[in-house]
Amino acid sequence: MIQEVEKYLAEAEAFTSNDLGEVEKFRIRFLGKKGILNKLFAEFKSVPAEDKKTYGQMLNKLKRLVSEKVKKLKETIENQSETQSGREDLTKPGYPYKLGAKHPVNLVKNRIVDIFRRIGFNVSEGPEIEDDWHNFSALNLPEYHPARDMQDTFFIQRHPDWLLRTHTSSVQIRYMEKHKPPIRTISPGRVYRNEDISARAHIQFHQVEGLYIDKGVSFADLKQTIMYFTKEMFGKSKVRFRPSYFPFTEPSAEVDIYWGLKTEDDYRITKGTGWLEIMGAGMVDPNVLQNMQIDPEQYSGFAFGMGIERIAMLLYGISDIRMLFENDMRFLEQFKSRF
Numbered sequence: 200m201i202q203e204v205e206k207y208l209a210e211a212e213a214f215t216s217n218d219l220g221e222v223e224k225f226r227i228r229f230l231g232k233k234g235i236l237n238k239l240f241a242e243f244k245s246v247p248a249e250d251k252k253t254y255g256q257m258l259n260k261l262k263r264l265v266s267e268k269v270k271k272l273k274e275t276i277e278n279q280s281e282t283q284s285g286r287e288d289l290t291k292p293g294y295p296y297k298l299g300a301k302h303p304v305n306l307v308k309n310r311i312v313d314i315f316r317r318i319g320f321n322v323s324e325g326p327e328i329e330d331d332w333h334n335f336s337a338l339n340l341p342e343y344h345p346a347r348d349m350q351d352t353f354f355i356q357r358h359p360d361w362l363l364r365t366h367t368s369s370v371q372i373r374y375m376e377k378h379k380p381p382i383r384t385i386s387p388g389r390v391y392r393n394e395d396i397s398a399r400a401h402i403q404f405h406q407v408e409g410l411y412i413d414k415g416v417s418f419a420d421l422k423q424t425i426m427y428f429t430k431e432m433f434g435k436s437k438v439r440f441r442p443s444y445f446p447f448t449e450p451s452a453e454v455d456i457y458w459g460l461k462t463e464d465d466y467r468i469t470k471g472t473g474w475l476e477i478m479g480a481g482m483v484d485p486n487v488l489q490n491m492q493i494d495p496e497q498y499s500g501f502a503f504g505m506g507i508e509r510i511a512m513l514l515y516g517i518s519d520i521r522m523l524f525e526n527d528m529r530f531l532e533q534f535k536s537r538f
């Protein structure tokens with residue numbers, strides 16, 4: 200009896216076909232009401248006691264083998280006929296469309312770009328692998344300048360002059376190499392810093408850089424532009440400029456917006472002050488203009504730079520920056536309905 204099952208096992212194992220009718224016949228032969236399996240199961244009682252266990256296991260194996268084979272073959276045949284005929288069954292109900300979601304970093308970047316586009320800024324980009332000149336020297340950070348340490352840089356080992364850009368300010372330089380004033384450009388992009396990864400810091404993030412150069416541009420223009428931006432972006436235009444230092448701007452400022460202290464969250468994110476830092480800015484340093492053969496006696500300008508993740512976290516209430524780089528679908532799908 201065991202031999203008989205072995206024979207059927209071999210038969211089922213060997214069976215293959217790409218004809219639906221044949222597969223159905225095979226199914227009925229084994230699994231049908233009067234099929235082989237039912238017959239074998241019925242014979243169970245006449246199997247000698249010491250063989251019952253093996254016999255039972257073999258029958259189960261046979262049953263599984265046949266069911267799986269039938270399912271697989273049917274699937275393959277159906278797929279084939281769909282692609283072979285090259286024609287779908289147009290009467291079939293449609294598959295539900297799986298909607299994608301934009302990444303929150305992109306959502307925020309697009310909003311920032313839109314806001315500045317409306318007041319005449321164009322968009323420019325530069326490479327993520329930069330050289331020392333564009334990332335540092337041209338921006339008034341000569342070799343051995345202490346401010347280089349402010350940005351923990353990833354250098355590229357085989358090319359001492361190459362590095363992963365630490366800020367999008369490098370695109371200012373690239374833009375000024377190619378364009379004469381008047382200049383109004385914003386440059387979004389990814390930047391890298393050698394930081395310990397935590398809920399608040401990452402080795403990669405995104406910035407948007409802004410640059411405006413023309414005759415007679417003043418600090419008042421910078422202020423108005425930033426206020427317009429914060430109003431459009433956050434619905435808030437109460438801002439303050441704290442004196443600060445960046446080598447590429449003089450004077451330099453850090454810009455805070457008044458976020459308010461209405462909720463417990465407001466207290467947490469503003470550390471109880473109500474104020475929130477959102478960007479660095481300043482008047483382009485004459486040395487930078489000179490490096491780019493732009494006459495600082497004739498032209499002046501302002502620049503600013505902000506981190507996109509920080510703003511995305513604020514707007515969407517994300518408490519851990521790592522969420523933005525893990526591509527966990529459960530997280531990303533929450534942004535489906537956003538534009």
Ligand code: DAH
Binds near residue numbers: 368
């Ligand atoms: N590059 C600065 C940073 O990485 C941000 C910044 C500050 C950009 C002031 C600017 C600026 O253009 O004027 O943090």
